[in-house]
Amino acid sequence: MHLAAPTPVNAAGTVTVPPPATAGRLASVGSSPVREILALTARPEVISFAGGLPAPELFDVxxxxxxxxxxxxxxxxxxxxxxxxxxxxxxxxxxxxxxxxxxxxxxxxxxxxxxxxxxxxxxxxxxxxxxxxxxxxxxxxxxxxxxxxxxxxxxxxxxxxxxxxxxxxxxxxxxxxxxxxxxxxxxxxxxxxxxxxxxxxxxxxxxxxxxxxxxxxxxxxxxxxxxxxxxxxxxxxxxxxxxxxxxxxxxxxxxxxxxxxxxxxxxxxxxxxxxxxxxxxxxxxxxxxxxxxxxxxxxSDLDAHVAVMRAAYRERRDAMLEGLPAALPEGSRWNRPEGGMFIWVTLPDGHDATALLKTAVGHEVAYVPGAPFFCGEPDPRAMRLSFTTHSADEIRDGLRRLAKVFAQGV
Known part of the structure; x- marks a missing residue:
């Protein structure tokens, strides 16, 4: 014997019909993994290389x-x-x-x-x-x-x-x-x-x-x-x-x-x-x-302000590039961008940047796994590192923390 589901009734005793569901187009579009990681790493003790954020101390307030x-x-x-x-x-x-x-x-x-x-x-x-x-x-x-x-x-x-x-x-x-x-x-x-x-x-x-x-x-x-x-x-x-x-x-x-x-x-x-x-x-x-x-x-002179930003970001990029060989496992590859905010890293075979992120956050450092950026076949070894948000000294500290992630093994 099957019992019919009870008819929904509101507080006034009126029978109610549920509203339509959200549009079907939402089913195929997920939230941004970067935004979720930024929320996860919002604690001030975490050195985050995840977000592509301009350096707030450089804003011309x-x-x-x-x-x-x-x-x-x-x-x-x-x-x-x-x-x-x-x-x-x-x-x-x-x-x-x-x-x-x-x-x-x-x-x-x-x-x-x-x-x-x-x-x-x-x-x-x-x-x-x-x-x-x-x-x-x-x-x-x-x-x-x-x-x-x-x-x-x-x-x-x-x-x-x-x-x-x-x-x-x-x-x-x-x-x-x-x-x-x-x-x-x-x-x-x-x-x-x-x-x-x-x-x-x-x-x-x-x-x-x-x-x-x-x-x-x-x-x-x-x-x-x-x-x-x-x-x-x-x-x-x-x-x-x-x-x-x-x-x-x-x-x-x-x-x-x-x-x-x-x-x-x-x-x-x-x-x-x-x-x-x-x-x-x-x-x-x-x-x-x-x-x-x-x-x-x-x-104001926006060009002069941008020149100040470029000088600071160049120093930060260079600090990250200098520290990557000691921070990443042997066999890793990365590029040397001429500008912008990001360095693209490919870890050696057998490494999964998404799986390692939880360990990284445990060491109070973060990055963005590269896999979500792929529309085709994702590369689990890829990761994106942003160098603009933190000072050169903070970047060096963050890379020392990142090295501990890989020291634990895959």
């Missing part, structure tokens, strides 16, 4: 405070009011001037200000990606991009990489087979690997996009954080890709991530589509934050 004071003193009615979706004209003009000075002629009207470059990627995905559409990504890839494409219902296809980034021959073959809508790529100091795509490969990517008819989303959050070598031109600078490349930028790494200010530079038709998508998302990015950023760019 006085300059940013003065910028906010200035806009609130001079024109509070404007700073606290609704604004246009496209963004503050003064801020867009300043961003256009910075891009032009770095070799990419840009007008204010070429830009859309976004709530962080993460929103720019979300808007582009909304404008371009239908459910089931193919999106190509570097493998390994920035985690939040994988989340964004997963929410859109895209079929994300990994493109193989080597120590110099995405492999052009593999991209050409996969694009011919898959007919993608877009390729997402971080060519300069990539997250998670720190790699920089050489100029000849950037040209090959541009030509592949023209040949196979897909968009390129070129994300550049780290480009101003160069410590060695010569700047490599953006993919969007290549004539073959000018009509099909979107450049994403951010103030998070050079001014402050809490401002949540980013921008996208795109051809007119696609930019207009992103404006419409943004109107549906949040109407516009914070008026006062945009006004303060524009004021900061007018009254």
């Amino acid at each position: 006085a300059g940013i405070r003065a910028a906010y004071d200035g806009v609130l003193a001079e024109n509070p009615q404007h700073a606290l009011q609704y604004s246009t979706t496209e963004g503050d004209p003064e801020l867009r003009t300043a961003v256009a001037a910075r891009l032009t000075a770095r070799g990419l002629p840009t007008e204010a009207d070429d830009l859309l200000v976004t709530t962080g470059s993460q929103q720019a990627l979300t808007l582009l995905t909304a404008a371009l990606v239908e459910p089931g559409a193919v999106v190509l990504v570097e493998d390994p890839c920035y985690l939040a991009a994988l989340q964004t494409f997963g929410f859109a219902g895209a079929r994300v296809v990994p493109v193989p990489t080597d120590d110099q980034g995405i492999v052009p021959a593999a991209l050409d073959e996969i694009a011919a087979r898959e007919k993608p809508t877009l390729l997402y790529v971080i060519p300069t100091f990539q997250n998670p690997t720190g790699r920089t795509l050489p100029a000849e490969r950037r040209t090959a990517v541009a030509e592949a996009a023209a040949r196979h008819g897909f968009w390129i989303v070129e994300d550049d959050p780290y480009g101003e954080l160069r410590y060695d070598g010569e700047r490599v031109p953006w993919i969007v600078s290549a004539p073959a890709a000018a009509d099909r490349t979107v450049l994403l930028g951010s103030f998070s790494k050079v001014m402050a991530p809490g401002l949540r200010l980013g921008h996208l530079r795109a051809p007119a038709g696609l930019r207009r589509a992103c404006v419409i998508a943004k109107q549906a998302a949040d109407l516009h990015t914070s008026t006062i934050d945009q006004a303060a950023a524009a004021r900061y760019l007018r009254d």
Whole structure:
């Protein structure tokens, strides 16, 4: 005999029907492992190489405070009011001037200000990606991009990489087979690997996009954080890709991530589509934050501030590189990034960076296992180390702690 389940009744005695479940798209999109690790390692005694966080002691607090004071003193009615979706004209003009000075002629009207470059990627995905559409990504890839494409219902296809980034021959073959809508790529100091795509490969990517008819989303959050070598031109600078490349930028790494200010530079038709998508998302990015950023760019020397950051980060990168041979087991491999925030490590066969993380936290040190960054077959030996958040002395101490993890054996 089977008994029927009791009918749900609320406190007032009314029969109730449960609300619908969350959308099915959530089932295939997990939370960010990096965010979970950051929560796990939030204790001050843990030296964390996990998060890609700018050094908080390097924020120009006085300059940013003065910028906010200035806009609130001079024109509070404007700073606290609704604004246009496209963004503050003064801020867009300043961003256009910075891009032009770095070799990419840009007008204010070429830009859309976004709530962080993460929103720019979300808007582009909304404008371009239908459910089931193919999106190509570097493998390994920035985690939040994988989340964004997963929410859109895209079929994300990994493109193989080597120590110099995405492999052009593999991209050409996969694009011919898959007919993608877009390729997402971080060519300069990539997250998670720190790699920089050489100029000849950037040209090959541009030509592949023209040949196979897909968009390129070129994300550049780290480009101003160069410590060695010569700047490599953006993919969007290549004539073959000018009509099909979107450049994403951010103030998070050079001014402050809490401002949540980013921008996208795109051809007119696609930019207009992103404006419409943004109107549906949040109407516009914070008026006062945009006004303060524009004021900061007018009254302060951001380039001088970035130079201070570069000097500090170069010292920290070098301290980590110097300490890795003693911290990691024999047979480990790692790269020497010319800039950015990350060093990519591959442990010897038989090591599992995810399994070792709990032991590492027990020694009050943390990192991000590399496996979650892979869209294709994950490499359990991979790990990402960030060197920007801690001083050189703290990095040396953290690496001594990390050495104890491997001294215990696999």
